[in-house]
Amino acid sequence: MRVGSGLQRAQTFMVLATGLYRASHLAVGVLAVVQHHRASPVAWAALTLALAVSVLVFATARSRGWFGTWPPLVDVVVVGCVLPFVVYAGGMHRTEDVAWVMLLGGSASAMAAVAFVRPAAVAGAVGALAVTHAAGYWATGADIAVIAAHLNAIVSSAVLARVFWWYLRRQGHALDAATAQAVAAEAGRARYAERIAHHRALHDTVLATLTAIARGHADADAPPVRERCAREAAYLRRLIQQHAEEERAPSTAAAMERAVRSSENLGLRVSAQYDNLPEIPAHAAEALAAATTEALNNVLRHAGTGHACVTVVGEGGGERVVVTVVDRGVGFEPDTVAKGLGLRSSVHLRMSEAGGAAVVDSAPGEGTRIELRWPA
Known part of the structure; x- marks a missing residue:
């Protein structure tokens, strides 16, 4: 009951x-x-x-x-x-x-x-x-x-x-x-909206790229085209993996995918893996997604690399979610970052307000690893 x-x-x-x-x-x-x-x-x-x-x-x-x-x-x-x-x-x-x-x-x-x-x-x-x-x-x-x-x-x-x-x-x-019927109907509408969003994304990215190559409007061997194909192939792999997870945790998978896609639209290549995602409260999923978005934005702005890895894993029998964002960029000294900016405000504070926690591990020349946990 x-x-x-x-x-x-x-x-x-x-x-x-x-x-x-x-x-x-x-x-x-x-x-x-x-x-x-x-x-x-x-x-x-x-x-x-x-x-x-x-x-x-x-x-x-x-x-x-x-x-x-x-x-x-x-x-x-x-x-x-x-x-x-x-x-x-x-x-x-x-x-x-x-x-x-x-x-x-x-x-x-x-x-x-x-x-x-x-x-x-x-x-x-x-x-x-x-x-x-x-x-x-x-x-x-x-x-x-x-x-x-x-x-x-x-x-x-x-x-x-x-x-x-x-x-x-x-x-x-x-x-x-x-x-229960209303909740099921709302979940159905959410899944339908998510499918429509994926269809539009496929139309605007993968289908557009393949059509341009097929018509000879783009050189498949050109570095920019190959880079775009790599991003879109990663998106397709995540999409297949997400469908296996979304029945158990639609809000978690969908929120994390939006964060990844947002960074890819800005030119960052993201390798993402989802595994055993539990269903968590909407506010927690949104906090994880927002903190992940900020972490990826920092890769774009400061890491000096165009590639990042994101893993989202359920632990503790579905009671906890751990998100890891890793890049192999220039790295930095976390203690020297000014309070109230970037990671401290948009990542640490956002996670703590949602009942989670964030850990930043970085050093100059060693890249950066950010771990987000909910609950803390």
């Missing part, structure tokens, strides 16, 4: 609703004990036990996201079935003396109807409450009408709670299905 899903929202609402129902019954119990049984240790003990069990049940439901089986079962047995006889044994033999503790049976019934999955379990819990409360009221000499009204409240609470939970659960599943 996803966090924030429709089903989880339905569960949260039912925990809140049954909690408020129980709170209303406890409030009546507090008033009854304070006004009429202030001197009775048994009444205070019964009220304290009811409060303790209620806190246990709803605190557990809040921490786990749902009731489970054992806490509601304890509530039905202790608060619903045992507590009325404890109060009766403590000397409160009149109908009005036990009414406040009998009232708790309604919220116990509602909770059981929601928490227990099997209808037989719900029927058993409601039946046990009904028998116990009928016997308790009969022992106090209550009228048949009072007993019937109370039993009706117990059964009605269970039925209404069960119907509400069925409806909300159904709506939650429908919302989750609609959300």
